[in-house]
Amino acid sequence: MTAVLEATGISKSFRGLQALRGVDISVEEGQILGIIGANGAGKTTLFNCITGNFPPTSGTVRLDGADVTGQPAHRLAHRGMVRTFQLMRPFHTMTVLENVEIAAMSRGARGGTARREAGETVERTGLGEWADQLSGSLPAAMQKRLELARALAMRPRVLLLDEVLAGLVPAERAPVLDLLENLRDTEGMTMVFIEHIMAAVRRLSDHVVMMDSGAVLATGSADEVLTDPQVVEAYLGKEASDA
């Protein structure tokens, strides 16, 4: 099988700080790759380099085999790759539905089509009863769903998720996990997700990459990585939880 998304030798320096040191990841079509690692390991920076927020200092990003290194986020979105942000960025003075509609319009849907698609996405992400609320007034769990809804409204084939479960209580996580699993299983969506909740990593990941200090420390199945003594020593012993 060929990789839909492949990042090779990704390095990123911020002035003196080397945040990424030659990171390689690769995801095949319809698979979910989980990325774990302590805060500051470089996970979000890897997403930023892959999804066009800023170019890597060195390394190559390939989408469907084409070199897309350094291409801006809107162009990558047109090619089918979309990400969510760890810190949410909705327009707080718009309603939930309007926020999702804007996302649908950003990939070309117009007028009634954009509104209809936005309505479907709002329902699918469990935001139906919040559709007409100002997004700034949403509880945290619903803001997380809005971030996901805005990404899905762009109809990605490749979706990158940065801690979409953070701040959610277990009962709020289950519907999000169900939705992600459903997107893979029924639409063949390819995903990369950064996550600290190990139960979610175990459930969703076809493969796991563990990052430490800007480098990949371990890669393999969830079972292999989560029981790797180096991973337990560097990460799991300290901060991860199944809570």
Ligand SMILES: Nc1ncnc2c1ncn2[C@@H]1O[C@H](COP(=O)(O)OP(=O)(O)O)[C@@H](O)[C@H]1O
């Ligand atoms: N825009 C930036 N400018 C300077 N330093 C940054 C920037 N983004 C991230 N960093 C630094 O890079 C390192 C990795 O951060 P980050 O990728 O956010 O880690 P993670 O998502 O794994 O918690 C940290 O030391 C962080 O302070």
Ligand SMILES: [Mg+2]
């Ligand atoms: Mg992060």
